[in-house]
Amino acid sequence: MAYPTFRRTFLVAACALFAATAGTARELPPKPSVADIVKASKPSDWRPLDPDNTLYMDMPFGRVVIELAPAFAPNHVKNIKALVREHYFDGLAIVRVQDNWVVQWADPNEDNDKARPVKGAQKTLKAEFTVPIKNDTHFTRLPDVDGYAPQVGHSNGFPVGRDPKTGETWLAHCYGMVGVGRDNDADSGGGTALYAVIGPARHLDRNITVVGRVISGMPQLAALPRGPAPMGFYDKPEMNVPITSIKVAADVPPAQRSHVEVMRTDSATYQAVLDAQRNRGGPWTKVPAGHLDLCAAPIPVREQP
Amino acid sequence: MAYPTFRRTFLVAACALFAATAGTARELPPKPSVADIVKASKPSDWRPLDPDNTLYMDMPFGRVVIELAPAFAPNHVKNIKALVREHYFDGLAIVRVQDNWVVQWADPNEDNDKARPVKGAQKTLKAEFTVPIKNDTHFTRLPDVDGYAPQVGHSNGFPVGRDPKTGETWLAHCYGMVGVGRDNDADSGGGTALYAVIGPARHLDRNITVVGRVISGMPQLAALPRGPAPMGFYDKPEMNVPITSIKVAADVPPAQRSHVEVMRTDSATYQAVLDAQRNRGGPWTKVPAGHLDLCAAPIPVREQP
Numbered sequence: 001m002a003y004p005t006f007r008r009t010f011l012v013a014a015c016a017l018f019a020a021t022a023g024t025a026r027e028l029p030p031k032p033s034v035a036d037i038v039k040a041s042k043p044s045d046w047r048p049l050d051p052d053n054t055l056y057m058d059m060p061f062g063r064v065v066i067e068l069a070p071a072f073a074p075n076h077v078k079n080i081k082a083l084v085r086e087h088y089f090d091g092l093a094i095v096r097v098q099d100n101w102v103v104q105w106a107d108p109n110e111d112n113d114k115a116r117p118v119k120g121a122q123k124t125l126k127a128e129f130t131v132p133i134k135n136d137t138h139f140t141r142l143p144d145v146d147g148y149a150p151q152v153g154h155s156n157g158f159p160v161g162r163d164p165k166t167g168e169t170w171l172a173h174c175y176g177m178v179g180v181g182r183d184n185d186a187d188s189g190g191g192t193a194l195y196a197v198i199g200p201a202r203h204l205d206r207n208i209t210v211v212g213r214v215i216s217g218m219p220q221l222a223a224l225p226r227g228p229a230p231m232g233f234y235d236k237p238e239m240n241v242p243i244t245s246i247k248v249a250a251d252v253p254p255a256q257r258s259h260v261e262v263m264r265t266d267s268a269t270y271q272a273v274l275d276a277q278r279n280r281g282g283p284w285t286k287v288p289a290g291h292l293d294l295c296a297a298p299i300p301v302r303e304q305p
Numbered sequence: 306m307a308y309p310t311f312r313r314t315f316l317v318a319a320c321a322l323f324a325a326t327a328g329t330a331r332e333l334p335p336k337p338s339v340a341d342i343v344k345a346s347k348p349s350d351w352r353p354l355d356p357d358n359t360l361y362m363d364m365p366f367g368r369v370v371i372e373l374a375p376a377f378a379p380n381h382v383k384n385i386k387a388l389v390r391e392h393y394f395d396g397l398a399i400v401r402v403q404d405n406w407v408v409q410w411a412d413p414n415e416d417n418d419k420a421r422p423v424k425g426a427q428k429t430l431k432a433e434f435t436v437p438i439k440n441d442t443h444f445t446r447l448p449d450v451d452g453y454a455p456q457v458g459h460s461n462g463f464p465v466g467r468d469p470k471t472g473e474t475w476l477a478h479c480y481g482m483v484g485v486g487r488d489n490d491a492d493s494g495g496g497t498a499l500y501a502v503i504g505p506a507r508h509l510d511r512n513i514t515v516v517g518r519v520i521s522g523m524p525q526l527a528a529l530p531r532g533p534a535p536m537g538f539y540d541k542p543e544m545n546v547p548i549t550s551i552k553v554a555a556d557v558p559p560a561q562r563s564h565v566e567v568m569r570t571d572s573a574t575y576q577a578v579l580d581a582q583r584n585r586g587g588p589w590t591k592v593p594a595g596h597l598d599l600c601a602a603p604i605p606v607r608e609q610p
Contacts, residue, residue: 099524100480129591145452147596175405175504184588199480200601203585203594219404219531226524280508283489286434289508291452296505 028288031281037272038263038300045269046261047157048304049215053077054249055084056258057105057217059094060242064217065258066178069158071135072171073128073211076180080191080211082121084246088192092116093240094224098232100199103221104181106192108240118192127186128209130168136160139169140266142274144292148172148202152294154265158213159294161205171210173201174295176218180209198222202295215260215301259304273300333593336586342577343568343605350574351566352462353609354520358382359554360389361563362410362522364399365547369522370563371483374463376440377476378433378516381485385496385516387426389551393497397421398545399529403537405504408526409486411497413545423497432491433514435473441465444474445571447579449597453477453507457599459570463518464599466510476515478506479600481523485514503527507600520565520606564609578605 032040049067057064070077083089089105096104109115133139138156146152149161152172159177162169171177177197182189189209196214198221214221229235249257263270278292337345354372362369375382388394394410401409414420438444443461451457454466457477464482467474476482482502487494494514501519503526519526534540554562568575583597 097528099527145450147450147598148594186591200598202598203582203596203601205594206592207590222404223402223528223530225528277508285512286491287511289453289510291508293452293505293507296508 028280028282028285030283031279032272032276033280034273034276034298034300037269037276038302041263041269043305045264045267046302047264048259048261049249051250051252051257052248053212054215055080055212055246056249056252057089057246058244059217059220060244061220062217063258064221065215065260066212067157067215067262068212069156069171069210071137071155072131072158072160072169073180073209075125076128076189076191076209076211079122079125080194081248083118083191084248085251086119086121087245088116088118088121089243089246091242093242094221095227095240096195096231096233097198097224097226099226101197101201101232102195103198103224104193104195105243106181106194108237110193118190122190123192124188124190125209127182127189129186129206130166130170133162133164133167133169136162136169138266140270142292142294142297144278144294146294148205154270154297154299157262157265157299159297159299161294168206170206172294173197173204173208173210175199176214177210178212178214179204180211182208196221200295213299215262216258261302261304263300263302265299270300273298333585333587333590335588336584337577337581338585339578339581339603339605342574342581343607346568346574348610350569350572351607352569353564353566354554356555356557356562357553358517359520360385360517360551361554361557362394362551363549364522364525365549366525367522368563369526370520370565371517372462372520372567373517374461374476374515376442376460377436377463377465377474378485378514380430381433381494381496381514381516384427384430385499386553388423388496389553390556391424391426392550393421393423393426394548394551396547398547399526399539400532400545401500401536401538402503402529402531404531406502406506406537407500408503408529409498409500410548411486411499413542415498423495427495428497429493429495430514432487432494434491434511435471435475438467438469438472438474441467441474443571445575447597447599447602449583449599451599453510459575459602459604462567462570462604464602464604466599473511475511477599478502478509478513478515480504481519482515483517483519484509485516487513501526505600518604520567521563566607566609568605568607570604575605578603 053068055066068077094105141153159172159174180189181193227234279288358373360371399410446458464477464479485494486498532539584593
């Protein structure tokens with residue numbers, strides 16, 4: 001079986017000698033893979049999710065875990081938690097899947113008289129497209145060039161861009177990032193319509209308030225049927241994928257919580273992960289990329305041991 | 306309904322005046338969207354697919370149209386057409402979907418004694434990871450910086466990288482590109498296992514022979530269930546998605562052919578498409594990206610009028 005994947009180097013480590021003898025003129029020395037580095041990591045390389053800033057979106061296909069980023073969108077994170085706690089999302093649905101772009105959930109009746117009312121939370125908020133760099137105390141910079149931001153890297157498990165000239169930093173629209181849908185007015189979103197990124201969307205950076213990242217559940221979200229209507233909307237109510245409920249993890253009994261950990265992106269182990277992606281070793285890889293795009297940098301997640 | 310998408314600028318053009326009055330301090334002047342430019346394009350901005358270098362992969366969910374790139378992988382394209390014409394793929398299956406990575410089709414029995422024999426075609430070929438720049442007569446360069454190649458752009462409808470120092474050019478692993486699975490040996494692939502890219506994979510550039518691009522059918526391929534086995538393989542035979550047949554378009558009666566056209570990437574109209582993506586106008590966009598990643602550059606396709 002032939003694999004178009006670097007992971008092959010991990011799975012066929014035992015074949016390395018064979019490959020070295022049977023292989024090509026451009027054999028690279030083997031290097032630890034990301035899987036090797038994760039396997040060899042220390043407990044201190046990982047952090048648990050903060051239950052106060054973790055959402056569980058329970059769906060027919062299972063639980064989607066979302067880590068919120070209050071350092072980058074404090075008011076929107078607060079408002080989304082208020083919406084969750086007034087059960088705004090319970091029984092709403094995924095209403096849109098646009099291929100290679102976004103999966104969006106909202107009130108299917110948002111535009112008609114059956115629209116669900118917002119009670120104590122805010123319907124709209126002032127945009128939080130960027131925050132002052134000083135608010136970001138966990139930034140580790142990638143050395144790799146980026147076309148969308150003067151600097152890119154990671155902040156406490158989130159991909160970010162920053163501009164030292166303006167003093168701004170922002171969450172980057174990489175795969176699995178969660179943003180706040182809005183209309184033309186920058187301040188027209190509040191969190192009642194949210195989306196997860198499933199395609200190249202970096203041009204949305206600094207144009208939308210980004211509130212967090214899907215930590216588990218992306219394979220299920222990304223495999224949902226694409227919507228046939230313009231922009232990937234489902235055009236029949238029966239196509240909508242119902243949301244059983246969205247809860248703040250802190251409000252869920254500990255026995256029912258998901259116990260996942262995220263690798264600390266300010267750890268030396270994470271730097272090794274990045275290098276393993278940037279410059280792969282043999283025997284599968286023939287030409288190391290020598291570059292790692294921000295959105296191609298994996299952020300390892302694991303079940304708590 | 307709130308939309309995290311530039312297409313909103315097209316759909317709410319009529320609201321631009323309202324948005325300008327109700328809008329924010331950072332209102333951008335409206336600009337034509339990609340949809341506007343496609344709508345205003347001339348017949349000469351488009352080219353039909355060459356039936357001799359087009360594959361139809363007929364699946365239970367419909368037809369996947371693949372444009373082959375003989376200029377970049379002449380021997381593999383020739384061999385894949387030979388495999389198709391000996392009906393090698395008919396009744397085989399999609400055996401692997403790895404989230405945010407690849408969709409792969411091959412012989413589910415490849416590793417056992419029920420493996421389908423290769424008759425007149427070759428099982429493996431010498432790698433065609435790159436070709437001499439002189440072979441590429443249609444290159445139009447993107448001005449945008451790229452971390453994976455010294456130069457990037459498009460060649461006759463395909464995203465490409467090139468290195469003037471080595472005199473090499475190659476097809477880039479963007480969404481929908483089709484590559485040839487292989488084992489560790491660079492020359493161990495031949496086209497019996499093929500994959501389509503559904504996630505960031507540019508680090509595979511120059512490590513795999515890329516043979517073409519999916520022109521239609523990506524939304525169906527990308528929405529297939531992810532495989533539960535390592536690397537996204539389906540671990541039960543009933544999970545495999547059967548291939549009804551793969552045919553060369555030239556072998557299909559004209560009445561049964563798909564009539565799609567691809568925008569000429571060396572046209573002025575395509576340059577306008579790229580600029581519309583690189584620097585969007587208002588009212589939705591507040592901060593134009595000022596950059597367009599190679600794999601975020603759309604290559605418009607349409608039904609022949």
